Amino acid sequence: MAVYTELAAETLEAFLGTYDIGTLVSFHGIAEGVENSNFLLRTTEGDFILTLFERRVNARELPWFLGLMQYLAGRGLNCPLPVSDRSGTALRSLADRPAAITTFLPGVSATQLDANLCLELGKVLARLHIAGEGYDAVRPNALSPAAWGPLLDSCGESGDELSPGLTAEVRKALQNVEAAWPATADLPRGQIHADLFPDNVFFQNGQVSGLIDFYFACTDFLAYDLAICLNAWCFRDEKTFEPSFAAAIMQGYESVRPLSDAEKAALPTLCQGAAIRFLLTRLYDWINTPADALVTRKDPLAYLRRLRHFQSASHV
């Protein structure tokens, strides 16, 4: 939660002068997005989000992300729509950083999950996958299985300080998952969100009103996105697997896009892989974030528990 860049009203007013979205009424830096600075803008025409891209996000990849959001929004998905300036450009520069204005989405993230919310999440995930059909530019998943080994290596034995034996356990799991991982042609592929945690989904009156934060989106197995959601949405208090939540996500998803037998068969492997992916990035951040930093470190062991759960599950 951070705003890294301060912005003067006069700078922003001049910037808005190159768009056709009205004049500035108010703006506030919002404490959301770990990687970027985000501002909630009100203009005489409506509400918008201004994002200044600070780090981690590769500037050369921004056109792919913004293009995907434009494509998905154009096909009716409730995601932020990048707004173009008068010259037709959505990716701009402000305060020496890449910058983009998108539409504002109403709704709030849920922290008390239930089966109804999971059902809606499943539906919207499938709608996202279908809406992405025809967006043909490929962005390889930078956090695919090929990246996990080097990520684990870079953590050295630090994981063992958190939990004795962690490094060896994860290495073994990684070998098993890599061996079982589907070949590229085995499962349907497309554009996936790849980070659809509850804080990236807005609800209003029990319905999904918005999906946000597409900066991990990539081209990968559609069912892997489902595996990420099963990890992210189905464990109470980060601990206890909730079968009714998983069943609701599956039911919602399949009511829009039925899974093939191959996808269903691959799900336990994909779920283990997703657990490893978040375990490793959390472990990396844990090691590389000072304990007294203001950024909250997320517990890697929450994903060791998920990994063990999905290892013991013959089906999801």
Next chain:
Amino acid sequence: MAVYTELAAETLEAFLGTYDIGTLVSFHGIAEGVENSNFLLRTTEGDFILTLFERRVNARELPWFLGLMQYLAGRGLNCPLPVSDRSGTALRSLADRPAAITTFLPGVSATQLDANLCLELGKVLARLHIAGEGYDAVRPNALSPAAWGPLLDSCGESGDELSPGLTAEVRKALQNVEAAWPATADLPRGQIHADLFPDNVFFQNGQVSGLIDFYFACTDFLAYDLAICLNAWCFRDEKTFEPSFAAAIMQGYESVRPLSDAEKAALPTLCQGAAIRFLLTRLYDWINTPADALVTRKDPLAYLRRLRHFQSASHV
């Protein structure tokens, strides 16, 4: 710039259920207010600010602050209006903290000041002083001259590391200002904002659209508020005194509330006092904030320059 407390949507929805201001549409922690956590709420009825009071602000004083804002807003001043719940209570508790919802004010703070903005600032300051007439509860100024000596003492000789001789220079100035300080009955008193820096004033189309952050407000000489503004608004790049800005503030102020001869005569002393007050609190924060903290430390020496300016001025 911080949001200290995280808030779950479900907690906030339940809290809003005790008010008559609609149901939650969205909320975002905003990176404003060093002392408190602030959230921009949108409900089906409009926009509001939720403040959780974190520290420094004495909870027992909150009724005075909220009462003042209600009084001023009721007399037409554009300040946040604390909203009462269905039982008529504005000061509530949320997430184990004192909490209040106020109306949202449009507009943006200016960072590029000019004489026109200063003219409007002067007018609204005088309107604030007149609007406060009749709010009879007294809150003594906790940062009055009586507090400055102990504050300087608590800094030890640390100021000399910033600028050799600083401690002795400030102590001498403080003695002179204390000796020249008006007696309580000498000048008109009332409710003053006491922290009306440019970031606490919102403008829209060149007009003041809102005054915010009343948590330093207190009962003191009205002209001392003017002295604070002359310090806060009239130095380009924190360095160069801009006579046209000061003249505009005076002109704007006196167009609404003419100063007495005694107030005019006291202004150089009051301006020196205001410079000392901000020099000392900045020095205290400088010493007590780690250099690598995420909170920006403000340079105390900017107020040493102001102090010297006002010492050399026979009139303002």
